[in-house]
Amino acid sequence: MRLISILSALVASVSLVSGSVAHAGEQGADLVLVAGATGRTGRHVVTELLAQGHTVRVLSRSEASAREAFGDTVQVVEGDVRDPDSLVPAVAGVRYIVSAVGSSGRADPENSPEAVDYHGVRNMVEAAKAAGTVEHFVLVSSMGITQPTHPLNRFANNILLWKGLGENALRFSGLDYTIVRPGGLVDEPGGKAGIRAGQGDTMEQGYIPRADVARVCVAALGNPAANRVTLEVIGDPDRDTVDWEAFFAALEADSQEGISF
């Protein structure tokens, strides 16, 4: 049965490879590739990176859309995560990658969770490995990945299961990585509340502004405390700021045996 074979692949245990990373901004050449930059979370990632002085390259299926969104503040490479050849120029010379790519769910069968959230992420990971310059890859995934009966799997072509396989492609790639699994995304301003982190996909469902997910992604880049870490994130109305050092220090790296799904 298909679901069972997907689940079996999810629990496959592969050795993790560790490595050192440098904080973004500490060294000169820090070109950051943002995939899914024209999306609602990706736009915030680009804004945050530019505000912090990074050089940003965006991967977009439409150069015109990317130019409309960002003008000439970023480099643009037209490409599609389903097309590995198109990713080669996108990753060339890149130091960090943030992916906020997401499939079209049921809306476009050609751009399905299987094609984008699994194969597309795996294509990006392979391209990043081949580039040889990528020091840290941050992937926006989702809460609920470990729950096969989650309604999203029923309603959106097993999206969480495919995202789980995409996570594994990164987790076991040998690249330094952080996997950020948000709760429900909302388009409210970021930086207005705290951010609660969880691990093990046991957190209660909650919501988080896309802008705050972007802040987590950018804060993770090149941060040794965020390396080989998988975390869930939701908004924390009990706080109004985030102490990033404490936030990441409280997290545990993924085990050598792999993640339990």
Ligand SMILES: NC(=O)c1ccc[n+]([C@@H]2O[C@H](COP(=O)([O-])OP(=O)(O)OC[C@H]3O[C@@H](n4cnc5c(N)ncnc54)[C@H](OP(=O)(O)O)[C@@H]3O)[C@@H](O)[C@H]2O)c1
């Ligand atoms: N919605 C939620 O509540 C929720 C909750 C948890 C996690 N998430 C996940 O969080 C991430 C960000 O969500 P979002 O709502 O901000 O996303 P979004 O607005 O739907 O944006 C998705 C981005 O992915 C790009 N994309 C789609 N297919 C592509 C392809 N084949 N090749 C290259 N780029 C492609 C889109 O580019 P185009 O402009 O070319 O279409 C767009 O930039 C997604 O992975 C989503 O599944 C969502």
